[in-house]
Amino acid sequence: MSNKIFKGIWIVALSVFLASLVFIMGLSYNYFTGLQKNQLRNETELAAEGVANAGMHYFDDLNTEGYRITWIGADGDVLYDSDADTATMENHVERKEVKQALAAGYGESVRYSSTLSDKQLYAAKRLPDGSVIRLSIVQATVWMLILGFVQPICIVILIALALTFVLASHIAKKIVKPINEIDLNKPEQYYGQENYKEVEPLLLHIAAQQSQLKKDQEQIEKTSLIRQEFTANVSHELKTPLHAISGYAELLENGMVREEDIKPFAGKIRSESSRMTKLVEDIIELTKLDNGGAEIEWEDCNLLRIAENAVDSLDAAASALHVAVSVDGTDAPIKGSPQTLYSIVYNLCDNAIKYNHAGGSVSVTVCPQKNDTVLTVKDTGVGIPEACQDRVFERFYRVDRSHSTEVGGTGLGLSIVKHAVMIHGGRITVSSEIGKGTEFMVILPNEPGEIRAEGDYAHYA
Helix, strand or coil: CHHHHHHHHHHHHHHHHHHHHHHHHHHHHHHHHHHHHHHHHHHHHHHHHHHHHHHHHHHCCCCCCCCEEEEECCCCCEEEECCCCHHHCCCCCCCHHHHHHHHHCEEEEEEEECCCCEEEEEEEEECCCCCEEEEEEECCCHHHHHHHCHHHHHHHHHHHHHHHHHHHHHHHHHHHHHHHCCCCCCHHHHCCCHHHCCCHHHHHHHHHHHHHHHHHHHHHHHHHHHHHHHHHHHHHHHHHHHHHHHHHHHHHHCCCCCHHHHHHHHHHHHHHHHHHHHHHHHHHHHHHHHCCCCCCCCEEEEHHHHHHHHHHHCHHHHHHCCCEEEEEECCCEEEECHHHHHHHHHHHHHHHHHCCCCCCEEEEEEEECCCEEEEEEEECCCCCCHHHCCCCCCCCCCCCHHHHHHHCCCCCHHHHHHHHHHHCCCEEEEEEECCCEEEEEEEEECCCCCCCCHHHCCCCC
16 A cells, blocks of 8 residues: 555656646746847847948958848848858848838748748848848757756756655655554544544444454354254253163063063153154254245245144144143234244144143134234243243253153254244244243234344344
8 A cells, every 4th residue: 555655646746747847848948039039139239230330341250150140132132141142042022020120110030941941030120221130040949948958957857756756655654654553453442533534434434344243253153152052952862762762672672571561662662763753853943944944935824724723733732631722813814934833833832731730721812913913822831930931942941851851842842933933024922920821922024024044033022
């Protein structure tokens, strides 16, 4: 950056210097041309006086170096010329300066001389006898003027170039120095400072980018930690059924099981296999939801019908635990994924049944509103402690691990619910009281908005 600024200043300074030099030389040329004309007029006046007084003898031993003197008769014939043979010269009566002198007493002109092959300044003065004295001088060209000043011009150019180099280098370093000294980790400390006014928008942008990067980094670390914990939990959860299956199979293989115990052992193996299968299915479902629902197909649904189907699927489990499940509400058209919406209702009702009392109840309500639909699942179960209510959506989190082991389950149900709600752009709340039951309220937009990633879902209220 310093080199670019240096080159920019250097080019600008050099351009200004050259433009100034051309301008000054132009003014100087006009000034010296004016001096030449005045000098030529004075010399012409003096020569006219001399010729009027001495006649042709005036030209005897006359030093005409630098000038050309011509004496022209009243009829235009050339009587004398200091640089050419009068016998070969044409009549000069039609020459501009001669015509002016004959008419007004004095005349002048500037023209290219075919005789001497250069540009000439002419001045003519009429004498008392009607003849004309004319003096001419070679007009100095711009190049002649430059050649005359070549030494001082070269000195000025060298000095100007040296000063330009030094000043450009100094200014470039001075401009870049504050920028190079910026602590990009703390750009806010330079706000309002005089040296940083021009770059303050850049500092604000850097600060905003750093803030976003920190958030992204924190989110990446959080996601990484969640995935590590998830992997560890999955391994732990899979170990239990695998060890059980392995143990029962080993006893059967070694003939250490009595005939009457073979069937119960087979039942336990089947139960543990089912538990492991359910865990794998939940992990696959959660993985799909973690990917932002890329594989999910959206279509027009009726949430009330989906809720009724989910409850029907749990009828046997509810009857076995003596829990009554009811569905109430009206048709609720909604744009979403039928399978994902089904998993929301199914997992909420499944938990409500498992963590209930014999003779308890679960009520499911679907209430369509103007822009969204409210799904409520309320039970009369054991309840969730207030301190645990914010964590129930975490993967593998269990409020009462011993009771959870008794009732089964993978510990992923509410996490799947949370992600499914997120995919639909909705929100979920939980309210509960120990011994009296729990209520989950899910609010889903009728038309899903922007799909949010896991880290964007900050709350459920």
